[in-house]
Amino acid sequence: MTATAAARTADGPTLRDVVGDVAFLAGAPRRFLMEIALQPVGHGVADHSRALRDPIGRFRNTTAYIYLVAFGDPDERDAVIRMVNRAHRPVRSAPGAEVEYTAFDPELQLWVAGCMYYGGRDMWQRMVGPLDDGAAERLYRQFQTYGTSLQVPPELWPADAEAYDAYVARTLDGIEIDRRVRDYGAALLDPSQHPMPARPVFRLMRFVTVGLLPDQLRAAYGFPWNPADQRRFDRLMSAGSRLHRATPLGVRELPKDLLLRASRRVVASRA
Structure with a gap:
């Protein structure tokens, strides 16, 4: 066992472990659908996002924030945060809109940043193995940087990972997805949109x-x-986990290395 693997086994994964793993990328579309399921977020994305018109550009900008907050030096972190804040300035509902939103709303940012923790923790547990309460709590604290780096004050986060799970459960129970967001989500996953x-x-x-x-x-x-879909999905996740654990760490983190270099170029070009 390598020193890195031993440390992960003893203390659980860090933010960098989770975000740097290819499994985090594999869960990105699910995270996005969770984010836009909250109606103000969904309408903000439908009104302003380039995810359907320019999916590569949207992916490039999102991964720049994710990777540079986790792996960048202080100057790179500051630069990507400024880039995101600039992009968020025009994202607000029109006067009299049925659904009101602004990208600077801390409550909406909390939901989006929290979806990163939810998705990252879930994919890690599916591919690597379960986290004990202490490891989940440490990871929860570290993922908060994705909100606090923007407009989410630390005190807005639920007190601990257990309280966060309760917050997610309450939010999901109250979510109603309207036609506009439902159609947007369907279009996002439509294979016919691609060659x-x-x-x-x-x-x-x-x-x-x-x-x-x-x-x-x-x-x-x-x-x-x-039920047949669920059985097929469970088999796929089981096979994926076996493949993931058999894959060398350097290979699992290669997409992160490539995207981190691309993220640095994106931020440098907009400085």
Whole structure:
């Protein structure tokens, strides 16, 4: 066992361990659907995001924030935070809009940042193994940086990981996804939006993403799911976990290394 693996076994994963792993990327579409399920976030994204028009550009900007907050030096962190704040300035609802929102709303940012912890913890546990309460708590504290680096005050975060889980459960129980957000989510996962040779990959991505969603959100989005789908999904997750654990760490973190370099170029080009 390597020293890195031993440290992870003893203390649980760090923010960098989780965010740097390819499993975190695999869960990105699920995180996004969770984020926009909160109606003000969903309408803000539908009104202003380039995710459908320019998915690569949207992915590039999002990963720049995720990776540079976790792995960047202080100057890089400050630069990417300024970049995100600039991008957020025009993101606000029009006067008289049925759904009001602003990208600077701390409550909405809490939900979005919290979805990163929810998704990161879940994918780690699916691919690597369960976290004990102490490890989950440490990881929860570290993930808070994605909110506090923007406009979420530390005291707005639920007191601990258990309280956070209760907050998520309450929020999910109260979520109603309207037609606009439902259509946006369906379009996001539509394989026909991509070139024919790539469609099998996107069909698999859609299946995995729908399977990863909490039951309430899957139903609210109207994605069909039956016991046979669940059995297939469970087999896929089991096989994925075996493959993940057999893959060398350097290979699992190679996408992060490549995207981190790209993120640095993005921020440098906008400085």
